[in-house]
Amino acid sequence: xxxxxxxxxxxxxxxxxxxxxxxxxxxxxxxxxxxxxxxxxxxxxxxxxxxxxxxxxxxxxxxxxxxxxxxxxxxxxxxxxxxxxxxxxxxxxxxxxxxxxxxxxxxxxxxxxxxxxxxxxxxxxxxxxxxxxxxxxxxxxxxxxxxxxxxxxxxxxxxxxxxxxxxxxxxxxxxxxxxxxxxxxxxxxxxxxxxxxxxxxxxxxxxxxxxxxxxxxxxxxxxxxxxxxxxxxxxxxxxxxxxxxxxxxxxxxxxxx
Numbered sequence: 569x570x571x572x573x574x575x576x577x578x579x580x581x582x583x584x585x586x587x588x589x590x591x592x593x594x595x596x597x598x599x600x601x602x603x604x605x606x607x608x609x610x611x612x613x614x615x616x617x618x619x620x621x622x623x624x625x626x627x628x629x630x631x632x633x634x635x636x637x638x639x640x641x642x643x644x645x646x647x648x649x650x651x652x653x654x655x656x657x658x659x660x661x662x663x664x665x666x667x668x669x670x671x672x673x674x675x676x677x678x679x680x681x682x683x684x685x686x687x688x689x690x691x692x693x694x695x696x697x698x699x700x701x702x703x704x705x706x707x708x709x710x711x712x713x714x715x716x717x718x719x720x721x722x723x724x725x726x727x728x729x730x731x732x733x734x735x736x737x738x739x740x741x742x743x744x745x746x747x748x749x750x751x752x753x754x755x756x757x758x759x760x761x762x763x764x765x766x767x768x769x770x771x772x773x774x775x776x777x778x779x780x781x782x783x784x785x786x787x788x789x790x791x792x793x794x795x796x797x798x799x800x801x802x803x804x805x806x807x808x809x810x811x812x813x814x815x816x817x818x819x820x821x822x823x824x825x
Contacts, residue, residue, distance in 0.1 A: 572607035574644075575769055576629060576738060579603050581638035583624055583792070598624045599635070600792035606738075606771060611764045611803065613783030614773045617825070620789040622773040623742050629771065630663050630740045631655040643737075660688045664731035664739040668746040670723045672715040678702060678726040679711040682733050689734030701729045705759060721752030728759050732768065739763070741772040745779055757782050761803050777820070781812055788823055796823055 583599035598621040606612055606629075614622050627633035629640060631647055639646045647658065659665075672681045679698055686694030702711045705725050710718050715726070724744070731739055741760065745753040761782050764770050774780055786798040798819045800812065 572610065574605045575608040575642070576606040576771075577604065577641045578629070579639040579641070581628065581640065582636045583621070583628060583633075584636040597636075598792050599628065599638075602638070602793060604787070604794055606769070607785075608769050609764070609767050610785050611761070611770045611783045612772070613780045613786045614771065614789060615775065615780060615786060615820070615825075616789035616795075618775075621792045622789055625789065626740055626742050626771065626773050630665065630738075631658060632665075661690060661734055662737045664734065664736035666724075666727055666731045666739065666741040666744040668743040670715065670720075670727040672723055672726060672730070674715055677712050677714055678707060678718065678722075681715070681726060682730045685730045686733045691734060694733070698729070698733060701733060702726070705729055719752075721748055721755060724748060724752065724756055725759065728756060728763075732763055737769060739768055739770045741770060743773055743775070745774075745776070753779070758805075761805075765802070777813060777816055780816055781809060786816065786819075788820070788825070790823070 581599050581602040582597055584595050584597050586595045602625070614625060616622050624633065628635050635648060638648070640648050642658065642662070647655065672678070673684070676684065679695070679702060682698035682702060683695040686698055691697060699711065702708060705728070707722060707725055707729070710722055715723050744760070745756050748756060757779060760770060760772070772783065780786055782803045784800050784802045786800070787794050788796045798816065800815070
């Protein structure tokens with residue numbers, strides 16, 4: 569029996585996309601009758617083949633995209649029916665986002681990018697807190713640089729800092745290391761693992777097994793439905809990560825991944 573606290577859930581979630589009108593079947597469901605739960609302080613990873621609906625699910629959960637039918641509950645409140653202003657408030661104060669592209673504002677410094685996020689979340693002294701956070705993640709020397717003046721890894725670290733600046737209840741990450749080399753990938757994943765160890769709930773989409781190692785729960789999405797899930801102990805860099813990778817790989821192969 570799972571005694572963890574549910575922070576987010578879905579009920580009979582459908583998302584339909586229309587195909588080209590010349591096709592015989594002009595629509596298909598990228599999310600198909602999904603009912604599932606996400607738990608507080610979990611690091612949940614969503615995997616699946618290309619086109620399985622991973623990013624669509626992430627956007628539906630976070631209010632970045634609407635659904636065709638069904639419900640998304642955040643802390644037992646159905647957020648699929650709330651006004652757009654309330655969704656915007658949730659995205660500013662309750663949810664954090666990290667994408668494959670960092671989406672930093674090009675004419676703001678790294679410090680300003682993070683501080684503005686805190687300002688919109690209603691945080692007082694957001695500039696001082698942003699500075700502390702950037703120092704914590706090793707960006708003190710470049711915090712006054714523009715995004716175009718730093719490396720891709722540094723920019724993505726700044727994007728993570730911006731996402732957690734408001735102490736969000738849930739951090740949504742869509743292929744956050746997809747555009748990074750191996751070294752910077754590990755740096756970003758170490759950051760996410762650290763924040764998770766401090767109690768941050770994370771829901772992350774990835775296609776990469778090494779990235780999926782960080783999760784303690786992995787969901788496998790196929791044709792818009794959850795085909796299977798794998799429960800793991802919380803990530804620990806001191807454990808036998810090769811055994812963890814083998815366990816995930818064998819599980820994925822059993823699903824014809």
